[in-house]
Amino acid sequence: MKLYDGGRAPNPRRVRVFLAEKGISVPTQIIDLGALEHKSADYAAINPLQRVPALVLDDGTVITESIAICRYFESVKPEPAMFGRGGREAAMVEMWNRRLELNLMLPIAHVFRHLHPAMKEMEVPQLPAWAEVNKPRVMEFLAFLDRELESRAFAAGDAYSVADITGMIAVDFLKAAKLELAREFGHIRRWHSELAARPSATA
Amino acid sequence: MKLYDGGRAPNPRRVRVFLAEKGISVPTQIIDLGALEHKSADYAAINPLQRVPALVLDDGTVITESIAICRYFESVKPEPAMFGRGGREAAMVEMWNRRLELNLMLPIAHVFRHLHPAMKEMEVPQLPAWAEVNKPRVMEFLAFLDRELESRAFAAGDAYSVADITGMIAVDFLKAAKLELAREFGHIRRWHSELAARPSATA
Numbered sequence: 001m002k003l004y005d006g007g008r009a010p011n012p013r014r015v016r017v018f019l020a021e022k023g024i025s026v027p028t029q030i031i032d033l034g035a036l037e038h039k040s041a042d043y044a045a046i047n048p049l050q051r052v053p054a055l056v057l058d059d060g061t062v063i064t065e066s067i068a069i070c071r072y073f074e075s076v077k078p079e080p081a082m083f084g085r086g087g088r089e090a091a092m093v094e095m096w097n098r099r100l101e102l103n104l105m106l107p108i109a110h111v112f113r114h115l116h117p118a119m120k121e122m123e124v125p126q127l128p129a130w131a132e133v134n135k136p137r138v139m140e141f142l143a144f145l146d147r148e149l150e151s152r153a154f155a156a157g158d159a160y161s162v163a164d165i166t167g168m169i170a171v172d173f174l175k176a177a178k179l180e181l182a183r184e185f186g187h188i189r190r191w192h193s194e195l196a197a198r199p200s201a202t203a
Numbered sequence: 204m205k206l207y208d209g210g211r212a213p214n215p216r217r218v219r220v221f222l223a224e225k226g227i228s229v230p231t232q233i234i235d236l237g238a239l240e241h242k243s244a245d246y247a248a249i250n251p252l253q254r255v256p257a258l259v260l261d262d263g264t265v266i267t268e269s270i271a272i273c274r275y276f277e278s279v280k281p282e283p284a285m286f287g288r289g290g291r292e293a294a295m296v297e298m299w300n301r302r303l304e305l306n307l308m309l310p311i312a313h314v315f316r317h318l319h320p321a322m323k324e325m326e327v328p329q330l331p332a333w334a335e336v337n338k339p340r341v342m343e344f345l346a347f348l349d350r351e352l353e354s355r356a357f358a359a360g361d362a363y364s365v366a367d368i369t370g371m372i373a374v375d376f377l378k379a380a381k382l383e384l385a386r387e388f389g390h391i392r393r394w395h396s397e398l399a400a401r402p403s404a405t406a
Contacts, residue, residue: 048347049306061291068298075290087278088264095271103252130333144251 006052020200096163112177149187209255223403299366352390
């Protein structure tokens with residue numbers, strides 16, 4: 001088994017934090033995104049979509065998409081449960097992981113990719129107007145999230161889950177996009193600081 | 204239990220096709236997207252993100268996000284399995300459902316939402332330039348998908364799964380976005396016509 005990791009980018013980090021929470025260690029090879037190594041022919045043979053991370057199993061099966069990789073490891077080592085216990089909880093984790101991914105991480109990524117000078121070669125063409133459209137969407141979702149987190153410890157309920165990993169990394173990603181977490185979002189700040197204090201957060 | 208459905212839009216249809224494949228029937232209320240009923244105060248009380256579909260359980264739990272709703276029903280009625288059997292297959296279904304959603308359905312949605320006159324009030328502001336950026340991305344992914352489908356019956360392997368539902372509906376969504384499935388994509392055409400011939404497709 002081998003994990004193709006992408007270093008500092010948000011998606012590879014989701015898998016590393018997940019593995020740290022599970023206490024799983026996997027042989028890893030770093031793909032240098034800055035050097036566009038994910039666009040190389042060697043890596044395209046592993047993932048034709050040229051994105052990281054990718055997990056190659058011993059039988060040659062290639063699993064891409066961070067959450068698919070995490071789900072695979074959940075089946076290999078079910079404890080601690082990171083995708084919920086039972087149908088209702090599993091649905092809440094799925095819902096919140098998606099909400100945090102599609103309504104927070106993705107709009108932040110659009111702001112970052114379409115405005116940041118460092119993304120000029122990665123995001124062609126950059127459309128600053130599209131980044132600007134996404135800025136208020138990020139802020140609206142953060143306001144909603146802050147209200148939600150008033151009444152519970154974690155994103156999807158009373159237990160830590162993969163949705164918290166997505167949320168923590170999305171909040172950290174604000175900085176790269178030059179966006180700020182407003183001071184008034186105290187519930188997000190409490191939640192994020194607790195997640196960031198877990199040993200897994202530095203993975 | 205009650206399902207808030209959104210009629211013709213792609214996401215509500217994903218849940219309806221899924222329920223038809225499972226043979227599950229659920230009391231349903233239609234939310235009229237054309238009349239912006241999803242933006243009403245009544246519906247925002249159910250899903251503050253103002254999107255359809257949403258499932259309300261008897262205990263009051265609200266589940267949004269189509270795939271989270273499908274996953275809930277998978278736990279209620281596991282057969283036929285729509286999210287894969289065993290860890291490896293579940294990971295492949297997750298991977299392909301995400302690939303089809305994030306790299307096909309979502310770029311098609313951007314083309315539709317940012318170009319179509321009917322979306323003028325729903326997508327504010329419309330950015331035609333962003334739609335144009337997404338057009339070649341749709342075509343690139345379709346070329347990749349066509350090569351992949353040469354060697355197997357369904358999106359994620361030898362068994363029908365929720366990834367096929369996402370894929371079928373994404374391909375159908377091309378028309379709304381005024382995009383064409385090129386004649387040369389014979390494997391996609393074979394796959395799509397088999398999916399469209401299932402009784403569930405008309406749900």
